[in-house]
Amino acid sequence: MTFSPQLEQRFAKMLTRYPEGRTRSAVIPMLIYAQDEVGAITRDVIEEVAKRCKVTPVQVDEVVGYYSMLHRKPQGKFHVQVCTNISCLLVGGEELYEHAKKKLGVGHKETTADGQFSLEEVECMGACSWAPAVEINYDFHHHVTPEKLDQLIDGLRKAH
Template sequence: MAAISNSIFSPATAARFDYLVTIYPVQRSALVPMLLYAQDDIGYVSDEVVAEIAKRLDLLELDVRNVLSYYSMLRTKPAGKYNVQVCTNISCMLRGGFELLDHCKHKLGIGHKGVTEDGLFSLEEVECIGACCWAPAVQVNYDFHENLTPAKIDQVLEDYAAGRGTDVK
């Protein structure tokens, strides 16, 4: 692992990266976890994030970008404070997932991968969040909300906007 003197990451994230490279038999295997933790720390995977992770893992920046472009959960642009992911996979689709997505688009005034002007919400359509039994489901950051209707998602969005969401700190 390359030594990094001026990390762009928080001390906790930098320490986590130092640990990650020790638990995999091949240093490169830490790339996806590092990208996810970096996204949590910085908010998205910027050019600076790519450069530092490449240096930490002794990779080319192109190698990092190739992995970054493959995974849809990794963002190269800032998301809103609350990233609303609406599942439209088969179970959710059959129980109103597309209608819920359209409702969120209208309610928030943004489309897929959009961010509200105030930066509070971003919206994306996702394939599956693993909540098929409780469809239709939405994930806001790391919190699941299930058995949703337009009225229920309105309440979820209002709660986050007011600072009452379940992962609001």
């Protein structure tokens, strides 16, 4: 399989970064960038990454199961990740997550019927001092209140 020219360029560069014969090191970055483009880690992606990094498919499969950001099923166009870990918990993270569930009508690791949004309750993502925090795709949002989350989601809905 082939990826977009930009991604192909990224992968080509990526494979040269590691010491000679250590292309296996590119497995995880390659998977997450491929997921960003393809939408999920499909069997094809596993086989392709294995081929490019010169490892066996099961070596890639092992990695896919291990890392929590790698998904075998497509997520929504906007993946809403709400942290409920301790710092967020103390300042309304759980309430925010409950609110997000109601707002989107989906639960943990579920996707809305239109494929626009998916929701995930996540572990600490490093925004503790500006809690509660939400990450939508790769964008951080700090001091998020239910109202602010509504605005964020509505804004994304409108724009797309």
